[in-house]
Structure formats: structure tokens, C-alpha cells
Amino acid sequence: MNGFANWAVHFFMLDEGPLIWLSDFLIGCATIGIIVALTYFKLWKWLWDNWLTTVDHKKIGIMYLIAAVLMLFRGGTDGLLMRAQLSWPNLHFLNADHYDQIFTTHGTIMILFMAMPAIIGFFNVAVPLQIGCRDVAFPYLNAISFWLFFAAALLFNLSFVVGGSPDGGWTSYPPYVENVFDPGPGENYFLVALQITGIGTIATGVNFLITILRMRAPGMTMMRLPMFTWSVFITSIIIVFAFPVLTVALALLLIDRDFGSHFFTVTGGGMPMQYINLFWIWGHPEVYIVILPAFGIFSEVVSTFSHKRLFGYSAMVVSMIAIAILSFIVWVHHFFTMGAGPGVNSFFGVSTMAIAIPTGVKIFNWLFTMHKGRVEFTSAMLWAVGFIPNFLIGGLTGVMLAVPPADYQYHNSYFLIAHFHYVLIGGTVFGVFAAIYYWWPKMFGVLLDEKLGRWHFWMFMIGFNICFFPQFFLGFMGMQRRMYTYPAGYGWGIINLISTVGAVLMGVGFLIFVWNILWSARFGQRDTTGDPWDGRSLEWATTSPAPEYNFAIIPTVKGRDAWWLMKKTGESINGPKGVPFRPIHMPNNSGRPIIMSLFFFIAGGGFIFQWWVLAIIGLLGVLVTMAQRSFEYHDHHYIPVEEIEKTEAAAGRL
Amino acid sequence: METKEHKFHQETGFPWKHVIGLLLSLVLTAIAFWLALATHQPPAVVISIIVVLGFGQLLVQLYMFMHFTESDDRAWQVPTIYFALFIAFTVVGGSIWIMSFRSIVS
Numbered sequence: 001m002n003g004f005a006n007w008a009v010h011f012f013m014l015d016e017g018p019l020i021w022l023s024d025f026l027i028g029c030a031t032i033g034i035i036v037a038l039t040y041f042k043l044w045k046w047l048w049d050n051w052l053t054t055v056d057h058k059k060i061g062i063m064y065l066i067a068a069v070l071m072l073f074r075g076g077t078d079g080l081l082m083r084a085q086l087s088w089p090n091l092h093f094l095n096a097d098h099y100d101q102i103f104t105t106h107g108t109i110m111i112l113f114m115a116m117p118a119i120i121g122f123f124n125v126a127v128p129l130q131i132g133c134r135d136v137a138f139p140y141l142n143a144i145s146f147w148l149f150f151a152a153a154l155l156f157n158l159s160f161v162v163g164g165s166p167d168g169g170w171t172s173y174p175p176y177v178e179n180v181f182d183p184g185p186g187e188n189y190f191l192v193a194l195q196i197t198g199i200g201t202i203a204t205g206v207n208f209l210i211t212i213l214r215m216r217a218p219g220m221t222m223m224r225l226p227m228f229t230w231s232v233f234i235t236s237i238i239i240v241f242a243f244p245v246l247t248v249a250l251a252l253l254l255i256d257r258d259f260g261s262h263f264f265t266v267t268g269g270g271m272p273m274q275y276i277n278l279f280w281i282w283g284h285p286e287v288y289i290v291i292l293p294a295f296g297i298f299s300e301v302v303s304t305f306s307h308k309r310l311f312g313y314s315a316m317v318v319s320m321i322a323i324a325i326l327s328f329i330v331w332v333h334h335f336f337t338m339g340a341g342p343g344v345n346s347f348f349g350v351s352t353m354a355i356a357i358p359t360g361v362k363i364f365n366w367l368f369t370m371h372k373g374r375v376e377f378t379s380a381m382l383w384a385v386g387f388i389p390n391f392l393i394g395g396l397t398g399v400m401l402a403v404p405p406a407d408y409q410y411h412n413s414y415f416l417i418a419h420f421h422y423v424l425i426g427g428t429v430f431g432v433f434a435a436i437y438y439w440w441p442k443m444f445g446v447l448l449d450e451k452l453g454r455w456h457f458w459m460f461m462i463g464f465n466i467c468f469f470p471q472f473f474l475g476f477m478g479m480q481r482r483m484y485t486y487p488a489g490y491g492w493g494i495i496n497l498i499s500t501v502g503a504v505l506m507g508v509g510f511l512i513f514v515w516n517i518l519w520s521a522r523f524g525q526r527d528t529t530g531d532p533w534d535g536r537s538l539e540w541a542t543t544s545p546a547p548e549y550n551f552a553i554i555p556t557v558k559g560r561d562a563w564w565l566m567k568k569t570g571e572s573i574n575g576p577k578g579v580p581f582r583p584i585h586m587p588n589n590s591g592r593p594i595i596m597s598l599f600f601f602i603a604g605g606g607f608i609f610q611w612w613v614l615a616i617i618g619l620l621g622v623l624v625t626m627a628q629r630s631f632e633y634h635d636h637h638y639i640p641v642e643e644i645e646k647t648e649a650a651a652g653r654l
Numbered sequence: 655m656e657t658k659e660h661k662f663h664q665e666t667g668f669p670w671k672h673v674i675g676l677l678l679s680l681v682l683t684a685i686a687f688w689l690a691l692a693t694h695q696p697p698a699v700v701i702s703i704i705v706v707l708g709f710g711q712l713l714v715q716l717y718m719f720m721h722f723t724e725s726d727d728r729a730w731q732v733p734t735i736y737f738a739l740f741i742a743f744t745v746v747g748g749s750i751w752i753m754s755f756r757s758i759v760s
């Protein structure tokens with residue numbers, strides 16, 4: 001009995017101190033609170049019917065977004081903890097182990113569980129509406145993608161309070177993460193959670209590739225696609241080709257850890273650097289997976305709020321294709337210091353610098369779109385305009401890092417940290433915020449408040465620059481990444497303190513954003529027109545939020561900026577008057593995706609703790625749910641004409 | 655949307671193609687495992703044979719499962735295949751080139 005108690009205390013990490021106790025307490029309170037609230041207001045059935053089993057792309061998009069904001073909170077808290085620890089020399093607010101775990105979860109959560117679901121959320125929200133179709137190509141698969149991501153995110157976050165967090169960095173380099181040096185379930189959490197969410201992401205890539213190729217409205221040729229949809233198309237291609245490499249790298253490392261093979265152990269004749277090579281074959285395209293959709297968002301926002309068509313549409317498309325190809329041939333710049341020789345390093349240095357060319361083309365195109373436009377500085381537009389200088393700093397320091405001899409000086413210093421935060425926050429996070437302000441009325445039928453939006457933008461923008469700009473200098477002064485504390489006397493203290501102040505301001509910006517959501521839900525201006533921004537693409541042609549079937553009659557597209565053209569010529573989205581509605585074919589809701597991902601979760605737990613019974617039960621469950629799907633014949637229904645007429649009449653379109 | 659649906663190939667009868675494909679891929683995997691674990695040939699020989707087997711797996715996937723030959727949309731399929739070949743060449747060739755530093759160092 002005593003043995004079991006000891007094991008349980010260690011397993012639930014009750015011997016790790018007050019931070020864990022506080023987390024346990026908060027998780028308990030939140031769980032009980034949610035259960036009580038759902039029961040008290042009798043919302044379980046509503047939740048199950050409308051959200052948990054939905055295959056509607058708009059609702060899946062909203063769920064992705066909610067998850068992304070929650071994960072931004074978790075990752076941001078990690079970031080603030082790190083900044084608190086580093087704010088002054090010789091602090092021992094966190095010990096070295098805890099610091100390692102926190103920078104690992106910060107990086108992993110921000111890339112895989114915040115940036116990815118945020119951009120995939122907007123794939124779901126916008127793409128089917130922009131190309132004039134009723135759902136994605138495989139709605140059921142889309143639900144599976146979301147629930148796999150969700151199960152993986154839960155699993156990964158569970159590591160904080162059960163068994164111990166991963167501590168090998170978000171890149172999880174061997175040989176350090178092999179069992180010999182890093183025992184315990186921590187790294188397994190990383191490997192298994194990424195594996196599960198990776199399956200979901202590959203499915204999303206396939207889904208949107210097919211959707212954009214096959215489901216476009218009549219007349220919507222490829223060169224008439226809205227730029228965001230183009231960016232999603234290119235991103236999907238990169239996902240489909242890049243993610244399998246991650247799957248392989250993670251699987252090999254998991255086999256090393258779970259079954260004692262020697263792919264990456266030095267003593268067994270393995271090659272640890274091969275993992276690093278494989279990881280970055282995925283890792284660099286991954287950067288473009290999260291940045292290209294942001295480019296697409298900026299293109300939409302800049303064009304809409306300049307009230308002009310996008311400058312250089314074809315150049316935008318060509319440069320995105322160029323970026324997609326180049327993104328696959330630059331990965332060595334993440335490990336120049338491995339010393340692969342002058343030939344390899346020069347090739348990858350030059351190919352990296354080449355990416356600056358198509359990116360520069362895009363920057364100029366946005367500037368020329370604004371040039372002589374009637375620019376309207378709404379919150380969404382502020383994020384887009386703020387993106388340009390910040391991303392430019394990130395991009396230019398990237399070119400500095402691409403010079404191999406110079407990289408030997410900057411490598412893994414705070415210069416690098418500042419660089420990639422300028423790219424990822426200045427690019428992706430600014431893009432996500434722009435998209436939130438831009439598409440919020442389309443998702444919820446409510447506009448976010450502009451005044452709070454400006455406060456959010458300026459607080460976050462100023463805080464971001466105060467936080468990360470000084471880190472370039474810390475890098476020059478020799479401060480390395482991932483050090484948990486540092487001695488006084490290097491002159492790093494005051495700069496770190498300034499950086500921490502900036503991080504706190506970003507946190508305040510986030511709180512203003514959350515307040516804006518709550519305030520606007522209650523008092524915000526309602527969007528009754530469906531087109532609050534005088535938009536240009538088809539998503540603004542339908543009501544806010546869009547009806548279940550998106551378009552009562554599939555529109556015929558006559559040019560770029562399809563809705564703008566329709567408004568110019570006075571056409572209705574439902575085509576000429578008097579065309580009768582026909583019943584609309586829609587997919588049925590299904591509870592199976594969430595059940596299947598529950599089995600993935602169980603199997604994941606089995607692989608993490610090496611409890612093989614659990615792993616087998618989980619995998620069998622996955623197989624059974626897949627087989628069930630094969631024999632499901634009644635998976636669709638028709639929306640009757642009367643219901644369509646009722647909805648369209650309510651929208652004032654009859 | 656309704657008119658587009660009819661363009662897709664409808665499968666009738668028992669899915670022999672899939673069953674054969676599954677068996678073939680299982681056999682190819684088993685041979686690779688057997689070569690690596692149970693035979694004691696020089697690594698260069700084993701690796702060369704496994705590369706050939708891997709290419710076989712690729713063909714099984716393309717023809718048996720992905721219905722490579724049954725599409726009516728060549729305009730997208732051809733460039734995609736070329737891009738896939740480019741990526742495969744980059745990943746494999748690039749990795750060999752990059753990791754050859756071991757022989758330089760030692």
C-alpha cells in the first residue's frame with residue numbers, strides 16, 4: 001500500500017511543489033465548473049448535437065479557434081514564467097528542470113497547438129465560403145482532423161500534472177532525449193502528441209487540397225481564387241509533402257525510447273544528427289505552413305480596407321509557389337554548425353537567401369495595394385500594417401542568419417530567439433489577430449469593438465517590440481537560449497528586465513482582447529448585412545453567420561473579387577429572380593470522430609507510459625470505429641425547399 | 655456539385671484490388687524486416703534491396719490504393735507527381751549529401 005501511495009504521489013507529481021498543486025486545483029475547479037454549468041443549464045444535448053458531433057466546417061473552424069486561444073493562454077503563461085525567471089541575474093523562481101520543461105512546452109504549444117489550429121481554423125471558416133461551396137470535400141474527415149488535434153492537445157497539456165512535462169526543447173534533439181539521459185514519460189508525451197495531431201494535420205492538408213481543386217463554384221477558375229484561398233492551396237500542398245517526414249522522425253525516436261532500438265543513439269551505432277536532419281526537413285516547411293496563410297489573410301485585409309483590388313495578383317501567386325518550392329531546400333540553415341562542410345553550407349545559405357526575393361515581392365505588392373487606395377484603419381487593418389515593419393525586421397535578421405560563417409556567431413543565441421519571434425509573432429500571430437477582427441462578424445454575427453481593438457493592437461505591438469527588440473542585443477552580448485539563469489556582471493540584467501516588461505505588456509494586450517470578446521458578445525454591434533466591411537470575396541455575400549448550407553443556390557462567378565463585381569452590377573447572390581430552390585444535399589452529423597479520437601488518446605497514453613494493454617485497447621478501438629464507418633450507408637440528408645425558403649426569407653433575399 | 659459527383663469512378667463487386675494491395679504491402683514489409691533482422695548480409699546489400707522494396711511499396715500505393723490510372727484530371731496529376739519526385743529526390747539525396755559529413759569528420 002505504501003509503495004502504491006509513493007508511486008501515485010510521484011505519478012501525479014504531488015512532490016513537485018506549489019506550482020503543480022495550484023494547477024491541479026485550477027484544473028479541478030474548471031472541470032467541475034464546466035460540468036456543473038452544463039448540467040444546470042441542461043446544455044449537454046445541445047453541446048453534443050450542435051458542436052461535438054458537427055461536421056459543419058464553420059463550427060469546426062470556431063472550435064479550432066477557441067482551442068487556439070486557450071492554447072495561446074497556456075503558451076503565453078509559459079512565456080511569462082520564463083521571462084519572470086530571466087528578469088534579473090541569479091533568480092531561482094524556477095529551478096533548471098522546471099525551466100527546461102517550460103521552454104519545451106512553450107515552443108511546442110505555440111507552434112503545434114496554437115499557430116496550427118488558429119490557421120487551420122481560418123481554413124475552415126473562410127475557404128468553403130470564399131470558393132462558393134457548401135462544405136469541404138470530406139466533412140467527416142474534417143471532424144476527425146479537429147478531434148485528433150484536440151485529443152493530442154489534451155494529452156500534451158496533461159503532461160504538466162501527470163508524469164512530468166517533456167524537457168528536450170520543442171525540437172527534441174537526441175542523444176539528449178534518449179532514455180539513458182532523459183528517462184520518464186516526458187519526451188514520450190511530446191512524441192505521441194505530435195504524432196496524433198500530425199495525422200489530423202495531414203488529413204486537413206488532403207481535405208483542403210481536394211476542396212479547392214474540386215469544389216469551386218462555376219466560373220471560379222484558379223486565377224480568380226481569393227488570395228487567402230490560394231495561400232491555403234499552397235499551404236495544403238506543403239502540409240501533404242512535409243508532415244510525413246515528421247511522422248517518420250517521431251516514430252523512429254519513439255521506437256528508440258519505447259522498444260530500445262538504436263536509430264539515434266550514439267553507442268548503438270545510430271546517428272543522432274539524422275534525427276535533426278529529418279526534423280528540419282519538416283520543420284522548415286512548417287514555418288511556411290504557418291506563415292503563408294497569414295500572408296493570404298493580409299492580402300484579403302489590405303485589399304478590403306484599401307477598397308482596391310489586390311496589386312499584382314499573378315505575382316503574388318507565383319511568389320507563393322516559389323516560396324513553397326524553396327521552403328523544401330533550405331532546411332540545413334537550422335544546423336549549419338553541425339559542420340556539414342563548405343559545399344553543403346554554402347548551397348543552403350544561398351537557397352535561404354533566395355526566399356527573401358519572393359517574400360520581398362509580396363511586401364511590395366501589399367504596399368502598392370495601399371498606394372492611392374482609400375485606406376481605412378480598422379483593427380484588422382492595423383494588424384496588417386503593423387505586420388509589415390515587424391516582419392521585415394524578422395526577415396532581414398533571417399538573411400543575416402543565413403550567412404553560414406556569421407551564423408556560427410549567432411547560432412542558438414538570443415539573436416536567433418528575437419529573429420524567430422519577430423517572424424512568428426510579427427507574421428503569424430499578427431495575421432491571426434487580423435483574421436479574428438476581420439472574420440469575427442462572419443463567424444458570430446457580431447463585430448468586435450474597434451476602440452478595444454485599437455487598445456489591444458497598440459498594447460500588444462508596443463509590448464512585443466519592447467520584449468523582443470532588446471533580445472537582439474542580448475544575443476550580440478553572448479546570452480545563449482535555454483539558459484535558466486545567469487550571473488550578474490555581464491550587463492544582461494537590465495536588458496532582460498526591459499524584455500520582461502514588454503512580455504507583461506503583451507499579456508495585458510491579450511487580456512484586453514479577451515475582454516473585447518466578452519464585451520462585444522454582450523454589447524457589440526450586430527452585423528445585420530452580412531457585409532460589414534464592404535468586402536470583395538464571396539464569404540461576404542451570405543448572412544453572418546452563414547446558414548448551414550452557405551449558399552441557397554451556388555453562385556456563378558464572373559471574375560476576380562466575385563462579390564465586389566456582383567455588387568457593382570447589382571446582381572443577387574441567389575442569381576436571377578424566380579429560379580426555384582432545390583433540396584440541398586448535406587452530410588449527417590456523426591459522433592464517431594470524437595469517439596475515435598478518444599481511442600487515439602487512450603492508445604497515446606499506452607505508448608507514453610508503456611502500458612501495452614492500454615495501447616492495444618486504444619488501437620483496436622480506432623480500427624473498430626474505422627470499420628464501422630466503412631459500413632455506414634446513410635451518411636447524408638437533404639434540406640427541404642421549405643426550410644431553405646424560410647431561412648432565405650429571414651435573410652431578406654427572397 | 656451534383657453533376658460533378660458522377661464523374662468519380664464507382665467501385666462495384668468485391669474490392670480485389672485493395673485486398674491484393676494490402677497483401678503485397680504486408681509481404682514487402684515482412685521481407686524488409688526479415689532482411690534486416692534475420693539475415694547477415696553486408697549492410698550495403700541489405701540497404702540496396704530495401705530501397706528496391708520501398709520502390710515496390712510506392713507502386714503498390716499508387717496503383718492499388720490511390721487509383722493512379724483512373725483519374726480524369728491529368729492536368730493536376732502530372733505536375734503533382736513531378737513535385738513529389740522532386741521532394742523525394744531532395745529528401746533522400748539531400749540527406750545523403752548532408753550526412754556524408756561523418757566520413758569527412760572521421
